Amino acid sequence: MTSENRLDPHSEITLRVNGKPQTLLVDHRRVLLDLLREDLGLTGSKKGCDHGQCGACTVLVDGRRVNGCLLLAVTLDGSEVTTIEGLGGDGEEPHPLQRAFLERDAFQCGYCTPGQICSAVGMIAEAAAGHPSHVTDPAEPSGRPVPLDRTEIRERLSGNLCRCGAYPRIVEAVEDVIG
Amino acid sequence: MKGFGYVRPTGVQEAVEAYAAHPGARYLAGGTNLVDLMKLGVETPGVLIDVGRLPLDAVEELPDGALRVGATVRNSDLAAHPLVRDRYPVLSQALLAGASGQLRNAATTGGNLLQRTRCPYFQDLDKPCNKREPGSGCGARDGVHRDHAVLGHSPHCIATHPSDMAVALAALDARVELYGAEGGRSIPVADFHRLPGMRPERDTEIRPGELITGVLLPAVRAGVPSAYRKARDRASYAFALASVAVVLRVADGIVDQVGLAFGGLAHRPWRAHHAESALLGAAATPEAFEGAVALELERAEPLRDNAYKVPLARNLALDVLNRLAPAPATA
Numbered sequence: 264m265t266s267e268n269r270l271d272p273h274s275e276i277t278l279r280v281n282g283k284p285q286t287l288l289v290d291h292r293r294v295l296l297d298l299l300r301e302d303l304g305l306t307g308s309k310k311g312c313d314h315g316q317c318g319a320c321t322v323l324v325d326g327r328r329v330n331g332c333l334l335l336a337v338t339l340d341g342s343e344v345t346t347i348e349g350l351g352g353d354g355e356e357p358h359p360l361q362r363a364f365l366e367r368d369a370f371q372c373g374y375c376t377p378g379q380i381c382s383a384v385g386m387i388a389e390a391a392a393g394h395p396s397h398v399t400d401p402a403e404p405s406g407r408p409v410p411l412d413r414t415e416i417r418e419r420l421s422g423n424l425c426r427c428g429a430y431p432r433i434v435e436a437v438e439d440v441i442g
Numbered sequence: 443m444k445g446f447g448y449v450r451p452t453g454v455q456e457a458v459e460a461y462a463a464h465p466g467a468r469y470l471a472g473g474t475n476l477v478d479l480m481k482l483g484v485e486t487p488g489v490l491i492d493v494g495r496l497p498l499d500a501v502e503e504l505p506d507g508a509l510r511v512g513a514t515v516r517n518s519d520l521a522a523h524p525l526v527r528d529r530y531p532v533l534s535q536a537l538l539a540g541a542s543g544q545l546r547n548a549a550t551t552g553g554n555l556l557q558r559t560r561c562p563y564f565q566d567l568d569k570p571c572n573k574r575e576p577g578s579g580c581g582a583r584d585g586v587h588r589d590h591a592v593l594g595h596s597p598h599c600i601a602t603h604p605s606d607m608a609v610a611l612a613a614l615d616a617r618v619e620l621y622g623a624e625g626g627r628s629i630p631v632a633d634f635h636r637l638p639g640m641r642p643e644r645d646t647e648i649r650p651g652e653l654i655t656g657v658l659l660p661a662v663r664a665g666v667p668s669a670y671r672k673a674r675d676r677a678s679y680a681f682a683l684a685s686v687a688v689v690l691r692v693a694d695g696i697v698d699q700v701g702l703a704f705g706g707l708a709h710r711p712w713r714a715h716h717a718e719s720a721l722l723g724a725a726a727t728p729e730a731f732e733g734a735v736a737l738e739l740e741r742a743e744p745l746r747d748n749a750y751k752v753p754l755a756r757n758l759a760l761d762v763l764n765r766l767a768p769a770p771a772t773a
Contacts, residue, residue, distance in 0.1 A: 423542075
């Protein structure tokens with residue numbers, strides 16, 4: 264007999280999702296994406312590949328963009344989660360990136376869009392915090408905000424696939440927001 | 443996915459004790475590889491020990507100038523750290539050449555070292571794989587193996603190690619710090635991963651229940667140039683077909699420090715000891731670089747469909763070596 268058989272396969276966790284506390288009993292197998300969609304009815308976050316390869320499930324956890332499909336919910340007890348539904352805050356106004364995607368028509372089928380937008384929110388914050396990317400000149404001094412030109416935007420959003428190929432307009436929408 | 447127990451220790455000692463209480467458990471940190479392998483059924487742990495929140499998330503400079511990177515430092519934070527960017531550019535560049543922004547935000551230093559091969563036969567329960575199921579055979583050897591090893595492979599396994607970070611760490615002479623039931627120890631990153639031989643199921647020299655607590659980067663003399671270059675099937679977000687990490691210091695035209703490692707070519711980051719020996723103390727010329735790299739790569743044993751990797755790796759290495767070497771002084 265192994266002692267592991269005695270461990271409960273469920274745990275109670277509390278998350279703040281889009282500002283609201285949520286206490287749930289979760290099966291340890293539950294990933295954040297399924298918790299959002301199935302348990303909380305927040306179906307904006309999408310399941311594409313379910314293996315961390317497409318980015319459709321991208322959400323913000325404690326302000327950082329992550330793949331919701333690869334995060335076990337039980338590991339997130341106490342975390343703050345923001346999904347596409349919560350980006351605009353309490354008001355009726357959409358987030359500037361949501362508005363820019365609409366104005367630029369930066370999608371065709373729209374399935375990847377929530378992930379694209381959450382990813383863009385996270386990556387704009389990363390660049391502002393001085394995080395370099397693969398295409399940043401290594402000679403750039405560290406610790407300063409990195410300006411986002413088209414090459415930077417494309418590289419930094421490479422974790423979000425768009426099978427319709429709306430990339431040019433996605434880049435334009437992001438450019439509109441960063442000014 | 444099979445159900446499992448979950449424990450979250452608050453310290454390293456408690457984590458190691460949790461393993462002793464649940465042999466066969468898996469340590470979980472960022473989960474970007476382990477959770478995926480659990481979804482695929484390749485990993486079926488009965489218990490997960492969550493070490494992702496252990497207080498191992500600091501990058502600290504030691505009195506002797508070495509840099510200790512905690513095991514749970516996220517890949518994105520390590521790549522952006524000013525001391526890493528300024529002193530170990532090869533490490534920052536390698537991290538940024540791997541995965542996506544989302545994955546780097548979750549993936550940890552320790553987990554990056556322990557990630558498993560992306561060989562499609564390893565990830566598919568319906569295929570034979572000696573790494574996943576010892577004795578079942580290797581489907582890749584006579585199958586689809588364009589991405590597989592050209593150096594150090596065995597009849598039992600031709601998988602490559604997928605990490606970019608580990609290739610830079612090998613070239614930098616970094617050490618992995620481990621803690622287990624018998625206490626702490628450290629081993630060079632270049633010796634941490636194994637060649638497959640007869641036991642491809644063992645990726646590394648880690649012992650059951652041992653936990654990576656950090657990585658130690660040796661002090662660098664100011665301004666030692668280093669760089670990483672990677673070739674892949676698309677411009678971003680793909681594993682290496684071949685990659686190279688180079689640390690090169692030249693004084694008065696003579697190589698006085700060199701670290702050279704290849705990624706994407708072998709079951710472990712391939713530290714190019716033969717090339718390094720040939721270069722150390724030699725004149726830093728394009729001809730010397732060419733000879734040294736050839737000396738290393740003549741050991742390659744390409745498979746039916748991956749011979750392209752040998753000239754690719756050669757060209758990557760020569761490009762970076764020539765770029766890092768100072769232009770010869772004009773007479």
